[in-house]
Amino acid sequence: MLLEKEDNTEVEAAVRQESQRLAQLHGYCALDTPPDKLCDQVTQLACSMFDVEIALVALVDEHRQWFKSRVGLEVSETPRADSFCNHAIQTRHGMVVTDALQDARFSRHALVTGAPFIRFYAGAPLVTPQGLSLGTLCIIDSRPRPDFGASQFAQLNQLAAIVMERLEQLRNRGYIDHVTALPNRARLMEVLRVRGHARPGASGADAAVAVDICPREYLFDMVKALGWDYAEGFLMEVSRTLRRVLGTLPLYRVTTTTFVYLDETAPAQRRRRIADIEQRFTPALEFQGIPHLLDIAIGVLPMEEDVSGGDVVRSLLTVIDVSREEGVSPRLFESVHAEKQRYAFWLLAALPMALTTPDELVLHFQPKVRLRDGACVGVEALIRWHHPIHGNIPPDVFIPLAEKTGQIRQVTAWVLRQVVAQVARWLKSGRALPVAFNASARDFDSDELRELLAQQLKLHKVPPALIEIEFTEHAMANHPQQVRQRVQALRELGVKVAIDDFGAGFSNLSYLKNIPADTMKIDRSFIHRLLDDEADQLIVPSILHLAHNLGFSVVAEGLESERTATLLRHLGCDYGQGYAIARPMPLAELEAWLERRG
Known part of the structure; x- marks a missing residue:
């Protein structure tokens, strides 16, 4: 024995x-x-x-x-x-x-x-x-x-x-991730290239699996709270945990939080392995005495003949995003995701040309009225894209893509120039109409927005008070002090500043007491159910009371009925904007609408 x-x-x-x-x-x-x-x-x-x-x-x-x-x-x-x-x-x-x-x-x-x-x-x-x-x-x-x-x-x-x-x-020459000592994205691409060359049209693996261990914001918050040394040690612990599940399967670190492995085993075994990974990360992962309850997302890319090595990482990152958006993990990459990828790539490639092509991008304008008497006190400028081949491209499609790549700054600059020039044209015709436009979080990463605005106001001789810049609470999320300083610098030019979509984002009240804004816009999600939803009937008066005590005027977005407008007027809301007043419209229609209202 x-x-x-x-x-x-x-x-x-x-x-x-x-x-x-x-x-x-x-x-x-x-x-x-x-x-x-x-x-x-x-x-x-x-x-x-x-x-x-x-x-x-x-x-x-x-x-x-x-x-x-x-x-x-x-x-x-x-x-x-x-x-x-x-x-x-x-x-x-x-x-x-x-x-x-x-x-x-x-x-x-x-x-x-x-x-x-x-x-x-x-x-x-x-x-x-x-x-x-x-x-x-x-x-x-x-x-x-x-x-x-x-x-x-x-x-x-x-x-x-x-x-x-x-x-x-x-x-050690360019193929190793310096934090985890795992093979990196470049090495994965090399493996896929070599295997694809050996077997044309295929990578040699039945599936590529991506494991995104947490939203990137979580890791960045960890860095801010505990430092890079701790975060790197945490990533090493994550890699060790994955290695214990994967055994001898090669593991690659392809982004800050995303790991990839190639799985050539049978589908049933692959599913068991993914289940093991999920089970390993379901309880809190403890590192140096601190538990981390991780929100992992898993994406699976079948290695079919029409998926080249160069597309693998991009496709996996796409399906990881889909997994997080839909709350479904693991998520299988589908042909529709590839179509969305191609469409997104085309949009981002076409956008720079659209910014320089006359009449491809235009502004529509939505009036903002004073609820007390119905007078139009300004308009919001909204960008629209009409492509000569693909037709109308919704802003909720191309704006988020532009924000992800940084092209949003060029879009904002285009809108700013058009807005200031239009206000100058109205002034020459005797109409002093304030115009608001949206700035993104990325526009507050530098002083470019303020410098361009100052230059355009001077060029067109436009009074700064006729311009209003709207930004969401999301802009305050990462660097609130920096954003506050840049917003203050904009106000010092004399322009108005509005907090857009209040209540839909972080709604951090500490921002409100420090942000130098003039106006708060209540998000439409609170307004369109106001007549029927008891919670909204409690929340909206509280927002109005808070905003007025802090010195903000208040705009209700998404007004869709006269009854809602009447209720808001009785609650003390200052302004309204929405389909009950007017839809966004091209310049000629706006001017006709203004003429009809006298």
């Missing part, structure tokens, strides 16, 4: 060591990579030094041995079961077989009795600093070599050390 227990212990230790060895092999990111000049020079030198027919840099994977460099052999890999190197890596000292026909282990081996008729083999292991063998530098000949002695084997080991040093260099 004791002997049996010892045998089991030895087997378990061997399994653990092999798992560690494979993990290190994959971590070197050398499998399935292009030829390397230095490795090729070593194998050529080995053939010459030892007068042999074949020299190989052989990396022993789970089920195969793959040749990083080869001389005298056509194939790029062979099954591990047929490999002499599989025996050689079992020891740090390697293996020499001077005559395979006289060796009981190999005398009936297919590669000995058949091509390439191996009689001599010497393999020097490629040993990592941790003492694990990734493979060998081996030399092979069809002649027995009884004279191959210790000094020659020492020379072969020296050449193997050179190869190992080269693998270390390649590992």
Whole structure:
């Protein structure tokens, strides 16, 4: 019984060591990579030094041995079961077989009795600093070599050390994530490229799986609260947790919070593995005594023939976003996601041209009235895009995309120029009509908005009080002090400032007491149910009371009936905007509407 227990212990230790060895092999990111000049020079030198027919840099994977460099052999890999190197890596000292026909282990081996008729083999292991063998530098000949002695084997080991040093260099040259020491996005793209070249139209994996461990904002908040060192340690703990689930499957870190692995197993096993990942991250992940309840999202991309390696990461990030938006995880990438990707790419490529093409982008205007007497006190300028081929493109489609890429600043600049120029034209015709327009959170990342506005006001000789800039609470989320200073700088120009969509975002009351705004716009979600929803009937008067006490005038957005307008007027709301008053309309229609109202 004791002997049996010892045998089991030895087997378990061997399994653990092999798992560690494979993990290190994959971590070197050398499998399935292009030829390397230095490795090729070593194998050529080995053939010459030892007068042999074949020299190989052989990396022993789970089920195969793959040749990083080869001389005298056509194939790029062979099954591990047929490999002499599989025996050689079992020891740090390697293996020499001077005559395979006289060796009981190999005398009936297919590669000995058949091509390439191996009689001599010497393999020097490629040993990592941790003492694990990734493979060998081996030399092979069809002649027995009884004279191959210790000094020659020492020379072969020296050449193997050179190869190992080269693998270390390649590992650290642009393919390793410096935080987790995992292969990075560049390495994943290289693997996909090489596999796709070997199997045209396919990556070699049945599916690529992305695990986004948390919203990026969560990690950024962690950095602000606990520092980069803590956040990097947390990411290392996440990577270790994923590695424990994945075993020998290679894991890549492709963005700040997103990890990817390629899964070639059967669908049922793949689903079990994903379930294991979800189960591992369902309870709080504790790091340095602090529990983190993570909101992970998982996306799966089937590796079909029409998905190229270059599309994989982009497609996975898309399906991760879909997973978070829909609250469905894991989420399978579908053709409709690819269509949305292509459409989004086209929009972002077409937008810069639209900004310089006359009449492709236009402004529509929605009136804002004083509820007390119905007088029009201004309009809000809203951008519209009419593409000559694709027709009308809704702003709720292209504006969020522009915000994600930073193009929103060019869009805001275009709107600003059009607004100031239009106000100047109205002034020349005797109409002093205030105009509001929207700025995004990204517009407050720099002073460009203020500088451009000051320049345009001066150029067109427009009184600043006729311009109002609206921004949402979201703009305050990341850098409230910086945004407050930039909003104050805008007010110092003399323009008006409004908090848009109040109640739909963070609604942090500390922002309200510090933000130098003139107006608060109550989000339409509170207004369109006001007649029937008891909660809204409590919330809206409270917002009005708070806003007025803080010195804001208040606009109700989304007015859709006269009854709602009447109720808001009785509650003390100052202004209203919505379909009950007027829809957004082109310039000519707005001017006709204004004429009718006198």
